[in-house]
Amino acid sequence: MDAVLENAWLIPLLPLMTAGLLALFGKFLKEPLAGWIAFLSVGASFLLSVAAWIGVTDEEHETFTKKVFDWIPAGGFDISLGYRVDPLTVVMLFLITGVGALIHLYAIGYMHGDPNLSRFFFFLNLFVGSMLILVMANNFLVLFIGWELVGACSYLLIGFWYTDMQKSVAAKKAFVTNRVGDFGLLAGMMFLFSYFGTLDFDTIFRTAPSVLSGDNAWVATAVALLLFVGVAGKSAQIPLFVWLPDAMAGPTPVSALIHAATMVTAGVYLIVRSNVLFALSDIASIVVVLVGIGTALFAALIAIGQYNIKKVLAYSTVSQLGYMVAAAGIGARGDASGYVAAQFHVLTHGFFKALLFLCAGAVIHAMHDEEDMRKMGGLAKKLPVTYATYTVGLLAISGIPPFAGFFSKDAILAALFESGEWWGQLAWAIGLVTAFLTAAYMFRQWFMVFHGPPRWDAGVTPHEAPLTMTAPLVILAAFSFTGGFALDVPELNSLLHDWLHPVFGVVGGENLAGAAVEFDGTVMALMLGSVVAAVSGVGAGWFFWHRTSGEDRATMLEKLGPLPRVVREKFYVDQTVEKVVQKPGYALTGALATADQEGIDRVVMGLGGGTKRVGEWLRKGQSGYVRAYASVIAISVGLLAGYAFARGGF
Amino acid sequence: MPDLVILPDQDYRLLSMIIFTPLAGAVLTAFLPGRRPELARVAGILTMTATFTLTLWLLWHFETGHAGMQWSEASEWIPSLGIGYNLGVDGISLFMVVLSGFLFPLALLASGAVMDRVKQYVIFLLLLETTVMGVFLATDLFLFFVFWEALLVPMYFLIGGWGSKNRVRAAIKFFVYTATASAFLLAGVVAAGVLADGGPLFDLNAVLNTDYSMTAQRFLFWGFTIAFLVKVPVFPFHTWLPDAHTEAPTAGSVVLAGVLLKMGAYGLLRFSIPLFPRAAVEAVPVLLTLAVIGIIYGALVALKQTDAKRLIAYTSVSHLGFVILGIFALTTTGLTGGVAQMVNHGLSTGALFFLIGFLYDRRHTREIEDFGGLKQVMPVYAGVFLFTVFASAGLPSLNGFVGEMLTLFGTFVVHRWWAVAAAFGVILAALYLLWMYQRVFHGDIVHDENKGLSDLSPGELAIILPLVVLMFFLGVYPKPLLERIEPSVQAVVALVEQRTEGTEQAYCEPWQTTGDRVSGVSECVKEQASKASDQEHVAPDTGHASSVEPVHGAGALVQEDGEL
């Protein structure tokens, strides 16, 4: 399968070229055609990914890298555009092209009738291509191309309905917040470059343990923390998570693809990819784990208080990303199973969260673009397919065995607990609480949307979505069910461990192969703990939002006292950001703009004006009277002569 | 030292042709009847296209990998004073010349709205082109100064004659500000020529052999540099720029942003640094600080602007900060990035000014407030605008990214914290441009006047598309650009290395010692630590000399590519 790997650059190029075609000729394409072309190109990429997977398998998990051409050759800074296919890449390729293709299919139905359909698919394809660049990069700068381009696509797609200023503002917020993160990634890359002289993954990861040792150990910490700033931006961690909930302003397929399944996991991918660097620093590990699990808890709390169907899912995404980041952060402590767990959750979360978003899209579609859950209810009978698939996704995310989310979340919790580090075990405890909350807020949503009496606005007649929309739901539901036990189960199945272990060879992940986690008492207890947390979460959801009678259900939150109010207001994060960052920043720019005009420019103009005033003063001496001039001459001559005489000669 | 390989003399004077074709065109145009403006336009376009063709010819025949001057010409002019008519082109000036040749015809094409005194307008543009080419091609200090000063005249008339409301004031400010700064340059040029070994002589190659005393270097360096800094412009000498940009006609803004601002940076690279290397190295912290302030400050002030052209003018201050940063990093990477950034800024900011000009032609206002929701009526325009905004904000795969990355990485290896501070500007770049974009294009159309706006005409598309294509091409495949720039800037770095302190720089780019030869690191560190102590100009931030830290990157690069 060498030929496939040699030509693997086609995987990102196909969607990119399709995007270019749609950009140039989209105007001339009739409505569904643009969507089908876009879908086919991503589908083709998926097939190529499968081929690449087989290719990597044949070469016994070897890493395949290839340089395509010299990109930026200048001095010691010699960056080539190249790609890398290894087990980790293949996992991401599957997720991106697979889920991507399904969501393209879904979008054909969802975006039906939009006048700018071809532009939508142009952006969507551009995104898929960029995301593929990101995960196929063989050096940090190429990764950075993808990293920035997916941010730009996210900007374009969030603001797709640009006539709504709010959506436009949300788009800008997403891009700029991401740029804050990118600043960290950029600074991290600069550090790496100045110590390694290259940004190539191979070289850096191979030599990092020796280069960044001894006196340079602090560099590993610095680099890891800077990269983590980038991660926090892309994967919506505290404090840079604020953009993701707002990003829900975009069309729902976008939320599903970009803001749930793929782009936001780029940060997790970056940590897993740079595992060597993160493994070198305990400080970085502590920060990453605690920020990750803190985000998980924080976002889960906020999610409980939301009424917008997509906002709940958005905060849930932030929360789940927190899990992944925490797992990736604990990484190589113990063995490398933290990385595997993170990647595992990236996959399963990609399935069930895309599914949930697409279901939410189907609901919104059915409810005539209504997103407020207080105006839903009783949809189970009207939308049977959506209801069924949503339920699968719900069980998966809540961590009910044997659905996919149970296994991946349990893997994360186990990795945290078994790391043997205090921060890991602290994170495990918080993670359990979060698991409880997750089940609670998801069941709250389930009850509010699908059960109880209808609270619809007049004139709303819900109807099931067309086949292009339901087919992806069913497929994703299947994955959400099987994705867990098919990939990795302690003792029984170590597919993902085996597959990924070459990636973590350097950081002590050699023992990952084979049955990685022994099924001993600890594991059993941990699993039991997870199940108990999840089930009690379900119980809480049922207790508060189903047991109580109809009308109260929507307003249940208000009855619980002051804390929920804080929760509903999202802990006043947005308001605080506005007060602490936006207003002072705006005042600063205003002050600087004024200072520029009134300060610097006034000095400049003042110099000119001063010259003029001196001239005006001097001209007064020019009376115009000849005899006055003559007198001055005479007197001056006299004085000079007197001076000369006084000195005693000339 | 500049490369000593002498290319054979060419049997025709291409550079002179490039300089004087526009002048000949101007003279010709002067004889055309003023009542028929279209004739003047045609003559102008033809002349500029011919000049552009000549610059392309130059690009085509440029010897890649050669550091020294090519296509050199040398004639006596005022022999008693050692002043000659010497021309030459190298990797530093090549793309400036080509960029100028490229932008001028487009600028004239985009001047359809100029109805008044068209003949004079064309003549002034042609004269401007002549002087611009002269500035970039002169290799005689005095000749350079002549072109440098002569350039002010046509630019003054273009702003003052065809600008908008406050044009006269802006023109005078532009003229007086830059002419005042040029007084320092004149003093510097004369002193440099007189003090040169065997002087007076002004031929750049001859003057380069002089190693001025430290005192002389300090005075001369700052004399030259102040003039260049004003032209760039570097904070705090930038306030003429917003006024000039705002009031100038579209073509004037494009040429100003695309070409004229680059002259300052070009001057630093061509004269200030190679002629007075020790003073330059000494001044590095000051200039890097000014560059970083400019990057952040320009971006912050841009945020608050309400006038679209003024906003872009401030972004120029920010972007050119990167150029200065790259230049005074004094590493091959940084310098290459600086020159690349000059080209890229010329393309993307030039394009932005074209675009704003198109809008101005339709609505006769530049206030951001007066727009809103334009994407609905002008989708193609909005798309092109967004593309340009992304290019300008340094989105990877578009041109701005390449230059920014090179300057940042080139600076970081020697002056860590400046580079980090500058990288902060990258965030702001996204903010101010997208904010403007949002206010102009998104939302609903709130002003009725905007409802009937027409999208880009084929003519306008023809002007902007070449720029778009280039922005994309140079982002994806910048090698043709970089490989021509690099040898020449490397020669500059080598010269600075050689003249500085007489000490060999520590050849310790860490990347040469990592890889499999990790043991080499420690040796390199020791060598470097001992060197660091006797180097005056070690950046203040390299306190931890015990770590593997590049003190001065350039030496190694020169070594590495010594065969060039």
Next chain:
Amino acid sequence: MSMFDIGNSPDYTAYLALSVILFMIGTMGFLLRKNTIVMFMCVELMLNAVNLALVAFGRELGHAGGQIFVFFVLVVAAAEVMVGLAILVAIYRRRLRVSADDLSNLSG
């Protein structure tokens, strides 16, 4: 004996003294009188005082330069008279007065 020897002549300081006196008269006249014609004559007087001094120095130093320079002064003075008087006539025609204090139009 040079051709300039005039025998038992007074000491050249006497010539210089005369020259100074003439010059002072001219200066004072120029400063104090308003009539431009008179001022003009005073200028001539000063020129001639200088001429006298030049001749005296030339004689004393035995150098012909002094005398030669006088011719230049005379020629220039003649030219100056021509231009100056023409201007004065023009002014008189316009204003019917030639007072210097009326002529301050060129003040700064």
